[in-house]
Amino acid sequence: MDIAALTETAKAMVAPGKGILAIDESHGTCKKRFDALGVECNEESRRTYRQLLITADGLNEGVSGLILFDETLRQKTDDGTAFPAELAKRGMLPGIKVDMGAKDLALHAGEKVTEGLTGLRERLAEYKELGAKFAKWRAVITIGDNMPTDACIMGNAHGLARYAALCQEAGIVPMVEPEIILEGDHTMEICYEVSVKTWKMLFAQLAQQGVAPEGTILKTSMILPGKACPQQADLDTIANKTIEGLKEGVPDNIGGIVFLSGGQGDVEATERLNRMNQIGGFPWALSFSYGRSIQRPALKIWSDNQENVKEAQAALAKRGKFNGLAALGKYSTDME
Ligand code: 13P
Numbered sequence: 001m002d003i004a005a006l007t008e009t010a011k012a013m014v015a016p017g018k019g020i021l022a023i024d025e026s027h028g029t030c031k032k033r034f035d036a037l038g039v040e041c042n043e044e045s046r047r048t049y050r051q052l053l054i055t056a057d058g059l060n061e062g063v064s065g066l067i068l069f070d071e072t073l074r075q076k077t078d079d080g081t082a083f084p085a086e087l088a089k090r091g092m093l094p095g096i097k098v099d100m101g102a103k104d105l106a107l108h109a110g111e112k113v114t115e116g117l118t119g120l121r122e123r124l125a126e127y128k129e130l131g132a133k134f135a136k137w138r139a140v141i142t143i144g145d146n147m148p149t150d151a152c153i154m155g156n157a158h159g160l161a162r163y164a165a166l167c168q169e170a171g172i173v174p175m176v177e178p179e180i181i182l183e184g185d186h187t188m189e190i191c192y193e194v195s196v197k198t199w200k201m202l203f204a205q206l207a208q209q210g211v212a213p214e215g216t217i218l219k220t221s222m223i224l225p226g227k228a229c230p231q232q233a234d235l236d237t238i239a240n241k242t243i244e245g246l247k248e249g250v251p252d253n254i255g256g257i258v259f260l261s262g263g264q265g266d267v268e269a270t271e272r273l274n275r276m277n278q279i280g281g282f283p284w285a286l287s288f289s290y291g292r293s294i295q296r297p298a299l300k301i302w303s304d305n306q307e308n309v310k311e312a313q314a315a316l317a318k319r320g321k322f323n324g325l326a327a328l329g330k331y332s333t334d335m336e
Pocket of ligand 1: 241261
């Protein structure tokens with residue numbers, strides 16, 4: 001394993017003022033988002049839309065890399081440039097989602113376990129050839145009655161660790177993503193407990209599999225009250241609690257930490273990241289790996305009129321830039 005090369009990639013992913021844009025929606029998720037806006041979802045419409053995202057001028061100001069889906073990694077721009085090569089030309093790192101989705105966990109109704117280890121070594125070798133520098137594997141942890149169980153957290157942590165080891169063996173930086181789902185009426189205290197427990201179990205599994213922390217990126221959710229919890233929290237409480245929980249559950253020498261947006265509003269997700277970086281006092285780079293909260297304005301403009309490519313690209317680059325500033329603690333809502 002080339003730890004120096006992995007560390008260098010991880011550092012570039014969370015370089016000061018930079019974070020990741022996720023555009024790795026599966027066909028099913030992409031169809032849902034397109035359907036909601038009346039856009040047909042097929043291979044060509046997905047290519048056209050993702051080309052718009054990848055070729056947005058100024059996106060590289062705040063974005064260090066993009067997570068692609070298998071199909072997207074193989075697609076080309078109108079002029080025949082492979083998407084990973086186009087990203088490299090623009091100074092951004094191509095990443096790839098490699099898990100095969102969250103499936104029902106046997107004997108545990110309502111819980112999920114992420115699959116995709118079978119044949120992963122061979123797929124990673126091909127992705128490396130195609131230019132992927134980092135990968136993503138998402139595990140889903142749901143809070144509810146008697147949930148999550150240790151079986152769910154441990155099963156997912158083990159899968160994440162096995163995936164991460166295969167990535168590092170292949171020279172690809174693993175982004176390990178345990179997402180604590182925001183839906184539900186659970187309190188912020190419960191989210192704190194579940195998050196810290198999940199991170200601790202995950203890092204124990206990663207260590208056991210021999211995964212180098214400095215060549216690994218943690219992608220996770222913020223510590224938040226459930227969406228339907230009557231007791232919501234203010235900006236400072238969210239920022240402080242998230243920092244406190246991460247300090248308790250995550251080792252100091254991880255390559256970096258990035259957040260998913262997971263149903264937060266566009267401005268909310270930026271503001272909360274910004275607040276954490278203003279508070280500071282933690283050992284890791286704290287940045288973003290947002291999907292919806294960066295893409296949303298651009299997707300809306302493009303779906304209203306597919307001629308509006310430049311306008312959509314400007315909206316995308318703007319959210320990229322604002323989140324890049326938030327990674328430095330230099331964003332302000334006045335900029336909106
Ligand atoms: P959201 O920011 O839309 O939650 O997506 C990020 C992601 O990649 C989840 O796996």
